[in-house]
Amino acid sequence: MRTSQYLISTLKETPASAEVVSHQLMLRAGLVRNVASGLYTWLPTGLKVLKKVENIVREEMERAGAIETLMPMVQPADLWEESGRWDDYGPELLRLNDRHQRPFVLGPTHEEVITKLVSNEIASYKQLPLNMFQIQTKFRDEIRPRFGVMRGREFLMKDAYSFHTSDQCLKETYQIMFDAYCRIFERLGLEFRPVIADNGSIGGEGSHEFHVLADSGEDDIAFSDGSDFAANVEKAEALAPAGERPAASAELAKVETPDAKTIDAVAKFLDVPATSTVKTLLVLGQAEEGETAPIIALVLRGDHELNEVKAENLPEIAAPLTFATEEQILAAAGCNAGSIGPVGLSIPVIVDRSAAHLADFVCGANEDGFHFTGANWDRDAQNYTIQDIRNVVEGDPSPCGRGNIVIKRGIEVGHIFQLGKKYADAMNCGVLMENGKHETLTMGCYGIGVSRIVAAAIEQNHDENGIKWPEAIAPFKAAIVPMNMHKSARVQETAEGLYAQLKQAGIEVLFDDRKERPGVMFADHELMGTPLLLIIGERNLDNKEIEVKNRITGEKTMVAIDKVMDLFS
RNA sequence: CGGUGAUUAGCGCAGCUUGGUAGCGCACUUGGUUUGGGUCCAAGGGGUCGUAGGUUCAAAUCCUACAUCACCGACCA
Numbered sequence A: 001m002r003t004s005q006y007l008i009s010t011l012k013e014t015p016a017s018a019e020v021v022s023h024q025l026m027l028r029a030g031l032v033r034n035v036a037s038g039l040y041t042w043l044p045t046g047l048k049v050l051k052k053v054e055n056i057v058r059e060e061m062e063r064a065g066a067i068e069t070l071m072p073m074v075q076p077a078d079l080w081e082e083s084g085r086w087d088d089y090g091p092e093l094l095r096l097n098d099r100h101q102r103p104f105v106l107g108p109t110h111e112e113v114i115t116k117l118v119s120n121e122i123a124s125y126k127q128l129p130l131n132m133f134q135i136q137t138k139f140r141d142e143i144r145p146r147f148g149v150m151r152g153r154e155f156l157m158k159d160a161y162s163f164h165t166s167d168q169c170l171k172e173t174y175q176i177m178f179d180a181y182c183r184i185f186e187r188l189g190l191e192f193r194p195v196i197a198d199n200g201s202i203g204g205e206g207s208h209e210f211h212v213l214a215d216s217g218e219d220d221i222a223f224s225d226g227s228d229f230a231a232n233v234e235k236a237e238a239l240a241p242a243g244e245r246p247a248a249s250a251e252l253a254k255v256e257t258p259d260a261k262t263i264d265a266v267a268k269f270l271d272v273p274a275t276s277t278v279k280t281l282l283v284l285g286q287a288e289e290g291e292t293a294p295i296i297a298l299v300l301r302g303d304h305e306l307n308e309v310k311a312e313n314l315p316e317i318a319a320p321l322t323f324a325t326e327e328q329i330l331a332a333a334g335c336n337a338g339s340i341g342p343v344g345l346s347i348p349v350i351v352d353r354s355a356a357h358l359a360d361f362v363c364g365a366n367e368d369g370f371h372f373t374g375a376n377w378d379r380d381a382q383n384y385t386i387q388d389i390r391n392v393v394e395g396d397p398s399p400c401g402r403g404n405i406v407i408k409r410g411i412e413v414g415h416i417f418q419l420g421k422k423y424a425d426a427m428n429c430g431v432l433m434e435n436g437k438h439e440t441l442t443m444g445c446y447g448i449g450v451s452r453i454v455a456a457a458i459e460q461n462h463d464e465n466g467i468k469w470p471e472a473i474a475p476f477k478a479a480i481v482p483m484n485m486h487k488s489a490r491v492q493e494t495a496e497g498l499y500a501q502l503k504q505a506g507i508e509v510l511f512d513d514r515k516e517r518p519g520v521m522f523a524d525h526e527l528m529g530t531p532l533l534l535i536i537g538e539r540n541l542d543n544k545e546i547e548v549k550n551r552i553t554g555e556k557t558m559v560a561i562d563k564v565m566d567l568f569s
Numbered sequence B: 001c002g003g004u005g006a007u008u009a010g011c012g013c014a015g016c017u018u019g020g021u022a023g024c025g026c027a028c029u030u031g032g033u034u035u036g037g038g039u040c041c042a043a044g045g046g047g048u049c050g051u052a053g054g055u056u057c058a059a060a061u062c063c064u065a066c067a068u069c070a071c072c073g074a075c076c077a
Helices: A021-028 A044-063 A077-083 A111-121 A167-187 A263-270 A308-313 A326-333 A422-426 A450-460 A489-504 A518-528 A561-568
Strands: A032-036 A039-042 A074-076 A095-097 A103-106 A130-139 A154-164 A192-196 A207-213 A219-224 A230-232 A253-256 A278-284 A295-301 A349-352 A361-364 A370-375 A384-387 A405-420 A430-432 A438-440 A442-449 A478-482 A509-511 A532-536 A545-550 A556-560
Touching: A021 A032, A021 A450, A039 A044, A044 A130, A044 A154, A044 A167, A044 A450, A074 A077, A077 A103, A077 A111, A077 A422, A111 A154, A111 A422, A111 A442, A154 A167, A154 A450, A167 A192, A167 A207, A167 A405, A167 A442, A192 A219, A192 A405, A207 A219, A207 A450, A263 A361, A263 A370, A278 A326, A278 A361, A295 A326, A405 A422, A405 A450, A422 A442, A442 A450, A478 A489, A478 A518, A489 A509, A489 A532, A489 A561, A518 A532, A545 A561, A556 A561
Parallel strands: A192 A230, A295 A349, A349 A384, A478 A509, A478 A532
Antiparallel strands: A032 A039, A074 A103, A095 A103, A130 A154, A154 A442, A192 A207, A207 A405, A219 A230, A219 A405, A253 A370, A278 A295, A361 A370, A405 A442, A430 A438, A532 A545, A545 A556
């Protein structure tokens, strides 16, 4: 490709709207342009990268036995009514009508379409298992699109769906997908980790997320420093503290704590560490049919944070997790938030394992402006249950039993689920078995954020001059950068010759034939992250050499012109 | 959804307080100059100042509404 026949849209200045480095560099290097909030045009260079990611994903999916399909982005509402998600899926689902006022949605995912397809096309157990994937645009009307293509509303996703007649078969395919994902991210040249994940509302057995590690990530990942355990913090189990709970030694005493409404304020006022206080949060419980939701108290150690996912996965708690309003708090506890405590509370109480291990703790007295000191479980507060409802923190023992927890940020680029029968049940998707009986299928689903990977790769691979693409996804393998080609016939001849050879060999090379000063060319190619710069200058031609600069290492080497092709073998 | 801020040329910004013919840098065009790390000089082109309404002799500037964009928050006992 010659630059004169190509579009290079580099920017010297960083657009003000770009916050994270990958977004800034994607704009500056001319990979994408913003069209509206969360919507992007992929410019030629960006598209080259996107296609490379896509191809690696496709190759590995096919190698793993999945077969490619393509489903429509616009889907009829009745499919979503059949699965129940027309009502369950919130405003992220963009709904629209056609000219006949028939309702449709823009597909945020394709379980409905694929399940319907399989239910129509597959009639016998002999045709299974089946694993189909597509690489296609998704639309999710995100609350807050941000970070460029990292969290766009329209994005490119690889989604695969597998169908089975047994859990055992599902588990086998799940493992095959797990391994395929590892190969994909290895080939992409990214530092990644598979982590145990929450299944969310889908339920089912197993689920792993694949995270690219980067400080700008939106998820917290808990690692063990003593094993290869890794889990999303949403899912990482917080173990009960070791040993028996210490015996009560203090008397329960009510103390005045004026204006101390937060744990920090209470701990400071009473001069005790936050670790010997508890905080009590009131949330809505699961409502019985036709009744109003009960209020449930959640008790945590003062320095800990509630894990909303763990909480809302408890059967007695309403999902999504909803905090009680001020009026509900006043009615249930007899005081305002800031003075609630488990002592004498007449609503159901769920205590976190760590809070349940405390003795002689400080808690709210259910009376504005007062707290208890010396409170103890069983003696002062009864009728509670103990659950794991907090986020793990650094230094906690790993739930795997080896090592301690370390927390890092990650960008979720893949997620695999064992779905079970949720969709197959709802959409009556089954086959006839060997014994002639009808069997509902068990499903798995496997997603990869293709466009997000491009941003994640940049987060992991850049420096002050621009992007440093991993070789597998670089838009060009090399750039020919001639010095003042218009002044030197020798330079031009060498550059043209090299370009012809590289093209002949099928190597993707960008020939910078612009009449620009060297500095401009260097800056552009480094910004765009081309792995190898082939610098052709008059001063090296007497030795029949050119200079080769490696973008990743910064290393410059002199290479004989007739040996240049060896760099690509 | 709540909070904050922004909206003036393709990009980055000034001008607004105190109303009076719309500016700067980058980019772009032309000519010259320079040429192994974003040269320098000169001359140009490009803007319904987000939209609608209001106040005024006069509005980018003051007022009202709306729209769009961005950031923060959605851990609060």
